Amino acid sequence: MDKMTLNRMEFFAYHGVYAEENKLGQHYYVDLELLLPLSRAGFGDELTETINYAELYARVRTIVVERTFRLIEALAEHIAQDLLGFYPELQEVLVRVTKPHPPFEIHFAGVSVEIRRSRPVEVYVGLGSNLGERHELLAEAIRLLSEHPRIKLLRQSRLYETEPVGFVEQGKFLNQAAAFATDLPPEELLVELQRVENRLGRVRDKRWGPRTVDLDLLLYGQVELRLPRLTVPHPRLAERAFVLVPLAEIATDDAVPGLSSLSARIEAMPARNEVVPWTR
Incomplete structure (x- = not known):
């Protein structure tokens, strides 16, 4: 430029x-x-x-x-x-x-x-919780992120209930996706996501273990990054129905770099039927 x-x-x-x-x-x-x-x-x-x-x-x-x-x-x-x-x-x-x-x-x-x-970039964040008042924790995470003067909430998906992955001896998750506009660089945005996780009691003592809230940076515009602390798009995004289904609700079909069709990827996943809208 x-x-x-x-x-x-x-x-x-x-x-x-x-x-x-x-x-x-x-x-x-x-x-x-x-x-x-x-x-x-x-x-x-x-x-x-x-x-x-x-x-x-x-x-x-x-x-x-x-x-x-x-x-x-x-x-x-x-x-x-x-x-x-x-x-x-x-x-x-x-x-x-x-x-x-x-x-x-x-x-x-x-x-x-x-x-x-x-200028702000549209980014997508995946949210999950399986401890405490799950829906309240997810809502609070979005509220805290939106308090940042350089992060603006654009859209959010419904809540979906899903089975745990990896370590299965734990409660079901509520998952959600949210779109934000921000001019924060990717690594600085990651710091803000982790700050909100910590504020809401996230403890990192077991990989894929129970958590009050989990915030993953899924997409940062059309940018592809391979950094020591951050990979975008999220490296396991295309493998996870509990991420793709909420994401598809608020993102365009071509939102994921390297993925020709978000809807086609979901349709090919057997686990998509296990991601169901949550009702109280």
Whole structure:
């Protein structure tokens, strides 16, 4: 993707945790790196085919100068979200905010934060529970994920009751699939899933054993990943009717990379008849 950068935009503003920062103000530098297609502007030589950097500067200045934040992390986040929301052609933005002269009697030249934000991706999460009030735990897991400012619930399937797999000497599971929109990178999203699991009492003492809640990242758009801690699509997705049946309820037939037809895969699985809608 092509890139536009605006370097070292300088502003005087009143951000900070400490009273003297809000009263006296200080200088800030903002650097931007924007990923967007620029070939039309390159061939046509028309300003309407690109982002007007004078307008871009004015939008950043309004946020930095006319608003007040305690943290430069919050300032950077608001700049990123404003630009992504205003410019539909913008695919990704890097924002660096520097406070060159922080009001501390310590020896460093300045402090910066740098964030990278992109357009949200549709992701699918598989949920399961076979301990406690199973349906309540699944609902709470979805609620906790949705509390994250960068995770938005789009759709969720019905609940399905299924027999345990692997270690069979345990209670039946309730399973569900949910679709979210997020701009979190895959590994950061995995951290959030595990954080919710831990908050709801997940204990990892036996593989395929009983659990209060199990959250699996099934799909991350059409991305295929092989990382040390994460494989997407989920490596056992295509083998599990208790995952595929809820997923098919809320996803398109071609949602799974490498799988030509989600419905055809389900139809070929004998275990599909063991995945039944749950009723109280």
